[in-house]
Amino acid sequence: MKTSLKLFLLGALLAACAAPAVTPTAAPATAAVRKLRLPMGFIPSVQYANFYVAVEKGYFADAGLEIEFDYSFETNGVALVGANQLPFAVVSGEQVLLARAQGLPVVYVMAWFQKFPVAVIAKADSGIAAPADLRGKRIGVPTLDGANFVGLRALLAAAGLQPEEVTIAAIGFNQVEALTAGQVDAVVVYANNEPIRLAAKGEALNVIQVSDHAALAANGLLSNEETVRNDPELVRAFVRAVVRGTQDVIANPDEAYAIAKKYAPDALQEEAVEKQVLAATIALWKAERVGWIDVKAWETMNATLVSSGLLKTPADVNAAFTNAFVP
Numbered sequence: 001m002k003t004s005l006k007l008f009l010l011g012a013l014l015a016a017c018a019a020p021a022v023t024p025t026a027a028p029a030t031a032a033v034r035k036l037r038l039p040m041g042f043i044p045s046v047q048y049a050n051f052y053v054a055v056e057k058g059y060f061a062d063a064g065l066e067i068e069f070d071y072s073f074e075t076n077g078v079a080l081v082g083a084n085q086l087p088f089a090v091v092s093g094e095q096v097l098l099a100r101a102q103g104l105p106v107v108y109v110m111a112w113f114q115k116f117p118v119a120v121i122a123k124a125d126s127g128i129a130a131p132a133d134l135r136g137k138r139i140g141v142p143t144l145d146g147a148n149f150v151g152l153r154a155l156l157a158a159a160g161l162q163p164e165e166v167t168i169a170a171i172g173f174n175q176v177e178a179l180t181a182g183q184v185d186a187v188v189v190y191a192n193n194e195p196i197r198l199a200a201k202g203e204a205l206n207v208i209q210v211s212d213h214a215a216l217a218a219n220g221l222l223s224n225e226e227t228v229r230n231d232p233e234l235v236r237a238f239v240r241a242v243v244r245g246t247q248d249v250i251a252n253p254d255e256a257y258a259i260a261k262k263y264a265p266d267a268l269q270e271e272a273v274e275k276q277v278l279a280a281t282i283a284l285w286k287a288e289r290v291g292w293i294d295v296k297a298w299e300t301m302n303a304t305l306v307s308s309g310l311l312k313t314p315a316d317v318n319a320a321f322t323n324a325f326v327p
Helices: 005-018 046-056 074-082 093-101 146-158 175-180 194-200 225-230 232-251 253-263 271-285 295-307
Strands: 034-039 065-070 089-091 106-111 118-123 138-141 167-170 186-190 205-209 220-224
Touching (some): 034 089, 046 232, 046 253, 065 232, 074 089, 074 093, 074 106, 074 220, 093 106, 093 146, 093 220, 093 295, 106 225, 118 146, 138 175, 146 186, 146 295, 175 186, 175 194, 186 194, 194 205, 220 225, 220 232, 225 232, 232 253, 232 271, 253 271
Parallel strands (some): 138 186
Antiparallel strands (some): 089 220, 106 220, 118 186, 118 205
C-alpha cells in the first residue's frame, strides 16, 4: 500500500535498533573502525553482490568502515537518512525526489544501476510484445507508487498512451501469481528478477524493458546534505568501495557469486537461475564510468512523477544528486 515518508519517519527511528542485520567480516581490531548500518530495501540477494564483494575484499575496511546490511523497508532507509540518523541507504530513484518534496534533505551520491531495472512482462501468446500493445489491457503493479508504477507510467508516455487507455491494478507483490493465473494481462516487475525465474519454470514470456523506451533515474546510493557537507571524505570512501566492488563483479562474476553465497545462502539455492539473475544485474550496472549519474534520467523521472500526480510541482533535480564523489 502507498505509504507516506512522514508516517514512516517516527516508526523507522524507533525501530532502528531492532532492524534485522547481517554483520560481515570486520576490519582488523587494531584499526579505528567506524560501524555503519546500510538499509538495502530488499531481502539478501545475489543482486547485492557488489556490496558483498566490497566487504569481503576489504574495500570498506580500507576506509576504516565496518558495514551491517539491513534488509528493511526502503522507505525506512530514506526516512533515517533524511533525518541524519544514518549516512547512507540503497534506494530507487523516485524515492529521492519524493523525499525532497516532503522536506527531507536527501542527496543521491552514486548510481548503482545505470539502467532503470523495471520491465513489463506478459505471456508469449498474449499479443503484448511492444508498449503500444498495452492499450486496453489490464496491467498489475504492486502499488500505485514506487519504481514499478513510475516505470509503467514512463513506458506508457513513451508509447503515446494515456493512463486512461489502460487499466492499472494494484495487486501487491503478487505479480507472478497474478500473471500465471490470468488475473491480469501483464505485470510490472524488476527485469533482472521475475522474468528469469518464470522462464526457468518453463513460462514463455514477452519482456518489455522500460529502459529501452525511457531513461529514468535508477537505484543508487542515498546520503543527506549534512553528511555531504560535513563528512565528504566518508561519502567519497564509501562510494569508492562500492565502485571497486562493482568493477570486481563485472570482471569476475563467478568469484562474486561464490562470495554472495556467504551472505545470502537461503536465497541462492538454484545456482543456474541465480547466476542468470547476477548476469542480468551486471548488465544494469555497466557503464563507461561506474557510478556516474545522468542528469537527463533525473529530468525524465521528475516529469514522470509530476504527470503521474506523485509530485505536485517539479523538483529541483540539480539539488537532488551530485557526481562529486564518483571516482
